[in-house]
Amino acid sequence: MAIIARLVSRFNAYYxxxxxxxxxxxxAVLGGIAxxxxxxxxxxxxxALRKPGGIAKDDNVAIEIHELDRKNPWNEHDLIPDSIHLPPPFDFERLTRFMAYGFAMAPLQYKWFSFLSRAFPMxxxxAxxxxxxxxxxxxxxxxxxxxGxxxxxxxxxxxxGRRAVAHKLRDMYIPTLKANFMVWPAVQIINFRLMPVQFQLPFVSTIGIAWTAYLSLTNASDEVEQPKTAPYSPNIRLQ
Structure with missing residues (x-):
């Protein structure tokens, strides 16, 4: 609790x-975490889903038994699974884009929350x-x-390009907007009702960590069956 209190105090001072x-x-930081x-x-x-079957390379007993069969020698291809069976490496370019997007969108979100505070004073x-x-x-x-x-x-x-943007909006916009309406109204009621104005944007960004993970898992369900470039999950708050 003392650490949290110190962080809150430091944040308020910077704010x-x-x-x-x-x-x-x-x-930007919360976007990177998300x-x-x-x-x-x-x-x-x-x-977990792509774990290859058969003998693992570090299974020494199984390898030794297999080597007894001279007519069917063990080859390196059998020992090391194809790259398709491995999870994708961490995408640092994607991480950078997420952080840059969060950094660039913050002024707009900040102005929006300030406008709402002035337009509807509590x-x-x-309240x-x-x-x-x-x-x-x-x-x-x-x-x-x-x-959008x-x-x-x-x-x-x-x-x-323009065609890729049109396809992304056609495939992702409506489902994401529907999911947004299921999650964010309740979050924003808590946010606007209880949070001081300086904590409203960090609050939705923190909740957005779980939101981004949920959308990432939803999108990844199709990618496991047919590997392709992973579509982006919305940032800490999409909005």
Whole structure:
């Protein structure tokens, strides 16, 4: 608890001095954590699903028995599985893109939360209704925009053109938006109702770690059967 209190105190001090820069760095760090968690979970899952059968190279007893059969000698191809059976290596370029996206989107998210705070002020006598208005505006205006922005920016950053962006939005936009409506309204009610303004963006970014991991696992379910370039899971908050 003392460590947490010290971190909160340090964060508040940085926020008081440079609020926007503090949010940008925080968003980038949490975005990197989110993508690292997502890649790690996907790697563990693919390793379990793609584990090759047969004899492992470190199984000395089985190798010695197999070598007794002179007519069918053991070859290196049998000992080392094809690369398709191995989980993908950690993608540092993807991690960099996630962090850069979180860093670049933080000013827009910061301005948006500030706008909601000014447009729907909350008081001790009137808190629930303004909070619900903030959630409604956030989910009906910023969420659809943010999801589209995420897939567009990430696809372009991967080298895709207009057609690739159109395909990504066609395949991913509506399912992601539906999932967003199942998760984020409840999160934002807590966020706008309980969190001070300086903690609102870090709060949704922290919750977004689990959100990104969930979407990564959902996307990876098809990739195991037919390996291909992994589509990006939304960043710490997509929005």
């Amino acid at each position: 008081d001095e440079r609020p926007l820069l503090t949010m940008m760095v925080t968003n 993508d690292t968690v997502a890649q790690s979970i996907t790697s563990v899952r693919e390793r 008081t001790k006598t009137s 629930f209704v303004p909070a619900m208005k903030r959630v409604a505006f956030d989910q009906l205006i910023f969420a659809p925009f943010g999801i 922005c995420f897939f567009t920016v990430m696809t372009v950053a991967e080298g895709g």
